Every structure is written in C-alpha cells, then in structure tokens.
Amino acid sequence: MCLTAAVALLLVVAGHAAGRRAYDVTPLLFWSGVVLLVVPISLRIGWPGVARGERLFLLFLFAELLLYYKTVYSPTSFIGHDEFLHWVAADDLLTARRLFLSNSLLPIGPTYPALEILTTAIVNLTGLSVFLAGTLLLVILKGTFVVALFLFYEAITGSPRISAIACLAYMGCMTFVIFDSMFSYESLGVVLCMLTFAVEAASRDFDPRARLRALGLIALLLACLAVTHHVTAAFAAFYFAMLAAFEALRRQGASRIGTTLAIILIAALAAALPVLWVMARGNPLSGYLGPAVESGLRALMRKFSGGVTHRPEVSAISQPLGMRLTTAIAVLLLSLGLATGFFRSLALATSSGAPSGWRPIGDILKRRWRDSRIVFLTILAFGFPVSVILRLTQSAWEIANRMATFVFISVGLVVAVSIVHFWQGREARGWRRAGPAVALSIIVMGGITSSAPDPIRGRYKVGADQQSVEAMGIDTARWTNEWLAAGNRFTADRVNRLLLASYGRQDARVRIVAGVDTARLFEAETLDPDILRVLARSDIDFLLVDLRLSTAPPMLGFYFEPWQPAHGKALSGSDLLKFNDIKGVSRIYDNGWIVIYDVRGLHENS
Amino acid sequence: MRIPSQRDLRAALLWALVMLAAVGLSSNVLLRTVLVAPMVFLVSGHAMLRAIGIKTSSLSEHLAYAVGASLVIGIAGGFILNAAGLLTPLGWASWFCAVTVAAALVAGRRSDAPDLPPWPGSVPVRLSQGTAMAAALLLASGAYALAVHDEATYRQFSYTAFWILPPASGGPARMTVGVRSAEANTQRFDLEINLGGQPFAVFHSLTLAPGETWSREIQVPISATSQRADARLYRPDDNRLYRSVSTLVPRRQDEAR
Numbered sequence: 001m002c003l004t005a006a007v008a009l010l011l012v013v014a015g016h017a018a019g020r021r022a023y024d025v026t027p028l029l030f031w032s033g034v035v036l037l038v039v040p041i042s043l044r045i046g047w048p049g050v051a052r053g054e055r056l057f058l059l060f061l062f063a064e065l066l067l068y069y070k071t072v073y074s075p076t077s078f079i080g081h082d083e084f085l086h087w088v089a090a091d092d093l094l095t096a097r098r099l100f101l102s103n104s105l106l107p108i109g110p111t112y113p114a115l116e117i118l119t120t121a122i123v124n125l126t127g128l129s130v131f132l133a134g135t136l137l138l139v140i141l142k143g144t145f146v147v148a149l150f151l152f153y154e155a156i157t158g159s160p161r162i163s164a165i166a167c168l169a170y171m172g173c174m175t176f177v178i179f180d181s182m183f184s185y186e187s188l189g190v191v192l193c194m195l196t197f198a199v200e201a202a203s204r205d206f207d208p209r210a211r212l213r214a215l216g217l218i219a220l221l222l223a224c225l226a227v228t229h230h231v232t233a234a235f236a237a238f239y240f241a242m243l244a245a246f247e248a249l250r251r252q253g254a255s256r257i258g259t260t261l262a263i264i265l266i267a268a269l270a271a272a273l274p275v276l277w278v279m280a281r282g283n284p285l286s287g288y289l290g291p292a293v294e295s296g297l298r299a300l301m302r303k304f305s306g307g308v309t310h311r312p313e314v315s316a317i318s319q320p321l322g323m324r325l326t327t328a329i330a331v332l333l334l335s336l337g338l339a340t341g342f343f344r345s346l347a348l349a350t351s352s353g354a355p356s357g358w359r360p361i362g363d364i365l366k367r368r369w370r371d372s373r374i375v376f377l378t379i380l381a382f383g384f385p386v387s388v389i390l391r392l393t394q395s396a397w398e399i400a401n402r403m404a405t406f407v408f409i410s411v412g413l414v415v416a417v418s419i420v421h422f423w424q425g426r427e428a429r430g431w432r433r434a435g436p437a438v439a440l441s442i443i444v445m446g447g448i449t450s451s452a453p454d455p456i457r458g459r460y461k462v463g464a465d466q467q468s469v470e471a472m473g474i475d476t477a478r479w480t481n482e483w484l485a486a487g488n489r490f491t492a493d494r495v496n497r498l499l500l501a502s503y504g505r506q507d508a509r510v511r512i513v514a515g516v517d518t519a520r521l522f523e524a525e526t527l528d529p530d531i532l533r534v535l536a537r538s539d540i541d542f543l544l545v546d547l548r549l550s551t552a553p554p555m556l557g558f559y560f561e562p563w564q565p566a567h568g569k570a571l572s573g574s575d576l577l578k579f580n581d582i583k584g585v586s587r588i589y590d591n592g593w594i595v596i597y598d599v600r601g602l603h604e605n606s
Numbered sequence: 607m608r609i610p611s612q613r614d615l616r617a618a619l620l621w622a623l624v625m626l627a628a629v630g631l632s633s634n635v636l637l638r639t640v641l642v643a644p645m646v647f648l649v650s651g652h653a654m655l656r657a658i659g660i661k662t663s664s665l666s667e668h669l670a671y672a673v674g675a676s677l678v679i680g681i682a683g684g685f686i687l688n689a690a691g692l693l694t695p696l697g698w699a700s701w702f703c704a705v706t707v708a709a710a711l712v713a714g715r716r717s718d719a720p721d722l723p724p725w726p727g728s729v730p731v732r733l734s735q736g737t738a739m740a741a742a743l744l745l746a747s748g749a750y751a752l753a754v755h756d757e758a759t760y761r762q763f764s765y766t767a768f769w770i771l772p773p774a775s776g777g778p779a780r781m782t783v784g785v786r787s788a789e790a791n792t793q794r795f796d797l798e799i800n801l802g803g804q805p806f807a808v809f810h811s812l813t814l815a816p817g818e819t820w821s822r823e824i825q826v827p828i829s830a831t832s833q834r835a836d837a838r839l840y841r842p843d844d845n846r847l848y849r850s851v852s853t854l855v856p857r858r859q860d861e862a863r
Contacts, residue, residue, distance in 0.1 A: 006745035075753040097693040117684030124695040125642040127635040195674040472763040591767035
C-alpha cells in the first residue's frame with residue numbers, strides 16, 4: 001500500500017512537471033497518480049473486517065499523503081492567495097517581534113494571530129524558514145485533525161468502522177484537500193474545533209471530577225480557537241449551543257442534569273470567548289465577513305431570478321469534463337448516502353439503536369434519544385444540499401466553501417451509517433462489499449476534483465491566483481526588495497500585490513486611498529483627472545503593471561479583487577501603459593512584461 | 607487507582623532542559639528542529655495533560671489531546687511573551703521549558719492522576735514489508751526532490767530586466783542603471799543614457815549570460831530644476847530598441863532635503 005502511494009506521488013509530481021511544459025501526457029500522468037493514491041487506500045479503509053488500528057493508521061497516512069499532494073504543487077514556497085497573507089503576517093511578526101501589526105492585505109488578520117504565533121515560535125526555536133516551519137505545522141495539524149475526527153465519531157457511534165468510513169466520506173469535502181490544508185488560520189481553527197468536539201464527546205460518561213478536568217481542557221481549546229479563526233469559532237459556538245438545546249429537549253438519561261449543565265457551560269464559553277475577544281480588539285468582523293455574505297446571497301438571488309452576472313463561473317470556464325463529471329457523481333453518491341442514511345443515523349441516537357424500522361423514529365419524535373450529538377449532526381446534514389446550491393455562483397461559492405468544512409462533519413456521519421447499516425448490512429458479500437468501498441473512493445476523488453479549478457501545475461494564466469504565480473513575477477518582487485529596499489508603498493494587480501508583499505517585503509496596498517480601489521486606476525482607458533489627483537495626494541510610491549493581464553481575460557473573473565466592479569471586458573496594453581506619458585511618473589523598471597512606475601514625482605506636483 | 611509511572615514526566619523534564627540548552631547554545635538547525643518539534647507539538651502538551659489529570663482511553667486519543675494542549679501552550683505563550691517583549695528564540699525556549707517543568711512538577715505531585723493509556727503491542731514487521739516501506743519512503747522523498755528541482759529550474763518566461771533609479775534621497779548624486787538577464791542564452795546589449803534630452807553616457811557590448819546582472823552607479827550633475835534621465839537598451843544583434851526606462855533626477859533643493 002505504501003509503495004503504491006509512493007508511486008502515485010511520483011506520478012503526481014511528474015504530472016506537474018509535464019503540466020508546466022504543456023505536454024499532452026500531463027492529464028494521464030497526474031490523474032493516474034491521483035487514482036492510484038486514492039483508490040487502494042480508500043478501498044482498504046472502507047472494507048469490512050479491517051482492524052481499528054489499521055483503519056486509523058491508514059486514515060492518518062492518507063491525510064498526510066493528501067497534504068503531500070497539495071504541497072508538491074509548489075514544493076518550495078506558499079502559493080495560495082490566503083497563504084501569502086499569513087506568510088506576510090508571519091514575516092512581519094518575526095521582524096518586529098510584536099503582535100497585532102496592521103496587515104493591509106488582510107485587515108482582520110492581526111485580530112487572529114494564533115497561526116503566526118505558532119509558526120514564528122517554530123522559526124525562532126529551530127531557525128527554519130517560515131515555509132518549512134509552516135509546513136511542519138500543517139503536517140501535525142492534518143494528522144491531528146483526522147485522528148480527532150475519528151475519535152469524535154468513535155465516541156458518539158461506538159464503532160471504529162463507522163468512524164473510519166465517516167472520516168473517509170469527510171475527505172470528499174471540497175475544502176479538505178486544499179483549503180483546510182493551506183497555511184491559513186482556518187487550518188489551525190478546524191483542528192482546535194475538532195479537538196473540542198472530540199474531548200467533549202469522550203468526556204460525556206466521565207465521573208464529575210474527570211468531566212471537570214476535561215472541561216478545563218475544552219475551555220483552553222475554545223479560548224485558543226477564539227483567537228485563531230472567526231468562522232470556526234462561530235461554528236463551535238453554534239454546535240455547542242445546539243447541543244445544549246437538544247440536551248434540554250431530550251427526555252432520557254439518568255445523568256441528564258449533570259450532562260446538560262456541562263454542555264450549557266461549554267456552550268456559554270464557546271459563545272462568550274469569541275465575542276469578548278472581538279470586543280477587546282474592536283469589531284473588524286462585520287466589515288470583513290459582511291460584504292462576502294451579502295454579495296454571495298445577492299449573486300445567488302440574481303442567479304435564480306435569471307439576472308445577468310458579469311463574471312464567469314470558475315467551474316464553468318476551466319474544469320475539464322472528466323473533473324466535473326467526477327464531482328457530479330460524488331455529489332450524487334453523497335446525496336444517495338444521505339437519503340439512505342438519514343433515518344438510520346437518527347435511529348443510532350436512540351437507546352434501542354436499531355438501524356431499521358420506525359420505532360426509533362417514534363422515539364426521536366417523543367424526544368427520547370441517548371445522544372444529542374448524533375441527532376443534531378444528522379439534522380445538520382441538511383446543510384449539504386444548501387452548500388451545493390450555493391456553489392452555483394462564484395460569490396456564493398465562497399460561503400459554500402466555508403460551510404462545507406462543517407457540514408461535512410455531519411455528512412460523513414450519515415453517509416457512514418448509510419454504508420454500514422444499509423448498503424453493506426451485517427454480512428457484506430459480493431457487490432455489497434466492494435460497491436460502497438468504490439463509492440467512497442469516488443467521493444474522495446470528488447473532494448479532489450472540487451478542491452481547485454485546475455489542480456495540475458500549468459503554464460502562467462491571467463488572474464488565476466496560484467496559477468499566476470511564476471518565476472518572473474517572483475524575481476521582480478525580489479528585485480524591488482534588493483534595489484528599492486523594503487517597505488515602499490506599492491499597488492498592483494491581485495497576484496503581483498501578494499508577490500510584492502511576500503517576496504518583496506513591500507507595503508502592498510489594495511486601495512489607493514480609503515474608498516478608491518486599485519482597479520479604478522488600472523482599468524480606465526485614460527487616466528481620469530480625479531483619479532490622478534487622488535493618486536498624487538495618496539502616499540503610494542510605485543505602481544507595478546503586469547502587461548500579461550492584457551493577454552487574456554482573468555480566469556477567476558477579476559484582475560484586482562472579487563468585490564471590485566467588473567466591466568466585462570479584458571484589459572488592453574494601452575490601458576495599462578497609460579502612465580508612460582504622465583508628468584511626474586517615471587518608468588523605472590521594465591522587463592518586457594512587467595513595468596514599475598515611480599509616482600513619487602506626482603506628490604511633489606500636487 | 608494505580609499511581610502511574612512518572613518516567614514520562616522525568617523524560618519531559620529532561621527534554622525541556624536539553625531543548626533550552628540547544629536553543630541557547632547551538633545554531634545547528636537540524637539539531638534544534640529534532641529537539642524543538644517534539645517539545646512544541648507533544649511533550650509540553652503531554653505534561654499539561656498529566657498536570658490537569660485528563661483521562662484518555664487509547665494512545666491515539668492521548669496523542670491527539672497532547673498535540674492540542676501543546677498548541678494551546680504555544681498560542682498562550684505568544685500572547686504572554688508579546689506582553690513581556692520576549693518574542694525571541696530564548697524567550698520561546700524558556701516559555702516551553704518553564705511550562706513543561708511546571709506541569710511535570712504539578713503532575714508528579716498528583717495522587718489522583720489517571721493512568722496513562724496502554725501502549726499498543728508491537729506489530730511484527732516482516733523483512734519484505736520493511737523493505738517495501740523503506741522503498742516507499744525513498745521514492746516519496748525522491749519525488750519531492752524532483753518537484754523541488756523542477757520548480758527551481760523551470761522558467762516559462764525568458765526576459766531581460768532593465769532599470770534606472772534616481773539618486774537616493776540625501777545620498778550622493780548618483781543614479782543607478784542595471785540590466786539583469788533571465789534569457790535562455792547569452793545576450794549582447796548596447797546602453798545609452800540621455801539626461802535632460804542630451805546624450806549623457808553610452809555603454810557598448812554589454813554581454814550578459816543567463817542569470818547575470820550588470821549595474822553601474824553614475825554621477826549626475828544636479829541642477830536647479832529636476833531633469834529627466836532616459837535610458838535605452840539596444841540589442842545590436844537585431845539592431846532594435848529593446849527596453850527603455852526613465853527617472854527624475856531631483857533638483858538641488860530636493861537633493862539637499
């Protein structure tokens with residue numbers, strides 16, 4: 001199994017190398033590697049009769065292999081958009097040796113510095129680079145997450161088999177392979193969150209003293225979660241609040257009062273700690289999350305009302321048919337699992353635990369269940385169709401993406417119950433043995449195909465975040481640091497801004513001044529006198545213009561930032577080079593593709 | 607309840623002290639990583655779990671909780687060291703060492719600490735299995751090395767960067783001109799600089815191999831008005847203007863400022 005996985009990884013690496021050179025054999029190499037990576041391990045984990053230890057080891061190994069898969073896309077540096085933001089913050093922390101430094105690319109970042117704290121602790125203690133320290137941290141986080149997830153499922157279901165299958169189904173989540181493996185605060189947040197769930201679930205049958213100690217650990221984990229990631233902390237609060245509500249509702253259980261009080265206390269902590277932290281740090285959260293949620297819902301409403309959208313949908317413009325088909329089949333299989341597992345999962349929560357028949361459902365309706373966690377998680381599975389609908393537009397896709405991380409905790413449970421109690425049954429033979437295991441492989445494959453528009457490293461693409469990052473842009477950013485020194489105020493397109501801030505250590509600005517986005521400066525055919533005045537009065541020192549932007553429309557639908565208004569047209573070279581003839585603006589750097597303008601002369605004229 | 611063995615706590619104490627010494631005395635990255643990683647991710651958390659008296663039923667559960675507790679210690683340490691102005695290597699090493707020692711001492715005094723979970727029995731590994739695992743590890747490491755090599759050597763764009771920089775504010779009256787080649791082959795260039803519209807300097811036949819940089823600091827006369835300096839890079843082989851850049855040479859009072 002290990003040897004097969006290693007060969008698979010070699011094929012994936014070869015696929016990336018071939019992709020960079022645009023060889024025809026690229027998809028064959030890459031996808032054969034992915035299939036070889038996913039299928040044998042998934043089959044083994046999902047197979048009946050495998051020992052608990054082997055299942056857990058394979059899950060751990062699989063999670064780490066998928067992290068390896070994600071890392072070899074860019075094996076020497078961070079490349080995801082969010083990774084750059086945290087990398088810059090970590091570098092700033094290392095330089096200044098102070099927390100809460102402002103971050104113009106991620107204004108909310110300083111409020112949630114836990115990831116940077118841990119990374120810089122490793123850098124300080126070992127002397128490793130931020131990339132190596134961050135990757136080491138991610139290796140630990142990924143392994144811990146999958147073990148905590150397994151322990152949580154095991155604590156509530158009592159079955160290592162259901163737990164292992166549920167973990168595997170969770171890996172079908174669109175965020176598992178890439179988004180929650182990035183050097184970003186949610187990657188740490190989900191681990192802390194899952195650990196609180198696992199500790200709470202495991203401590204439910206402890207004696208009061210042991211439970212109190214477990215409560216101490218939960219409180220510490222929740223406190224750290226509050227300073228790690230806003231959305232994850234909010235979900236933890238929601239989970240424990242709902243758990244407390246379900247505990248208050250249920251009519252069964254000898255030790256009910258103690259359990260209910262413990263959960264209410266945890267719920268109160270889970271809600272209060274993030275709120276107190278946000279209050280202590282001011283309230284940047286609404287300004288950060290509000291526009292994303294608002295634009296997502298607006299785009300969704302427009303979609304359903306048949307309105308015009310200015311931006312292409314990511315999946316529609318870029319994914320090959322095979323990938324989209326795999327994602328679609330995985331969604332169908334998950335839906336089938338949810339449909340056939342929903343009532344069985346509810347039944348699991350009752351005292352009888354009978355996987356079939358209507359009696360357990362009657363018990364649920366009479367509020368007689370033994371475990372509120374299972375009942376709540378089963379109901380939470382309704383979030384899955386909602387997240388699928390939200391994926392229909394790019395703006396709402398952001399919401400779906402963040403939702404999926406949490407919704408899949410319940411999806412994993414219900415699908416696993418469906419496989420064990422419905423599709424495989426007591427004595428799985430023939431297709432009942434192999435079919436569900438194959439389905440699980442496809443579900444995990446769906447997690448990979450839905451995790452990124454194009455998971456193969458290819459040639460440079462315009463406005464495509466990580467696919468726009470390549471050596472020339474990086475060299476230019478490094479040039480700014482070498483020849484202009486660090487800390488100059490730059491503005492540029494979205495990708496070059498990230499490179500300038502990270503490799504160049506420049507102060508890269510999203511806006512020229514408050515309320516005036518960079519897009520207005522670059523996208524106009526001629527330089528509007530008002531904008532020129534704003535630029536002259538601003539403190540921007542340099543503009544970086546990447547002429548490659550004029551070679552194709554942006555793959556993600558925007559050149560600058562998703563919230564900036566799109567005009568539905570591609571940039572032209574003359575749009576970008578309009579600064580050549582402006583008095584007070586000097587074209588100080590040119591490499592044929594990238595031009596840097598010095599605009600400090602404008603400030604003198606203003 | 608059986609009083610648990612305290613060998614693990616003594617080992618944690620020893621590890622913390624050795625780690626502190628290594629961070630204080632050694633600059634060897636490998637040695638420090640080998641000592642620090644278990645401390646930051648496991649040992650400190652394990653000591654804390656033992657100090658609190660958290661009950662765990664399996665090794666996997668204990669390890670997961672220990673990692674979680676270690677993360678808590680690290681995050682809390684960030685805030686405390688920040689308040690103390692000690693976000694330094696020694697500050698961090700002292701923090702982890704102090705927490706681990708304190709937790710181990712508290713755990714050692716507990717009489718009601720729960721037992722450690724049982725260590726799973728050893729799994730017999732056949733020679734063929736061991737060989738296959740070693741081969742897999744080698745193959746995966748080799749694949750990663752290949753990915754690193756490919757990343758470092760592959761370049762989609764070949765280009766020549768050309769720049770001109772004004773005299774630094776408050777520095778000597780010298781502007782900087784530079785050329786860096788990221789072309790696939792060695793290239794030859796001619797470079798001419800005009801100042802205030804008049805020819806000012808010329809450099810012929812600059813030959814740059816891939817990866818090579820040429821730069822010069824050029825003394826410029828400072829006048830009462832700011833002057834525009836234009837630099838042009840020609841490729842004599844195809845006799846065409848290849849790049850052009852410009853800068854403003856500040857006027858006298860600007861330079862003095």
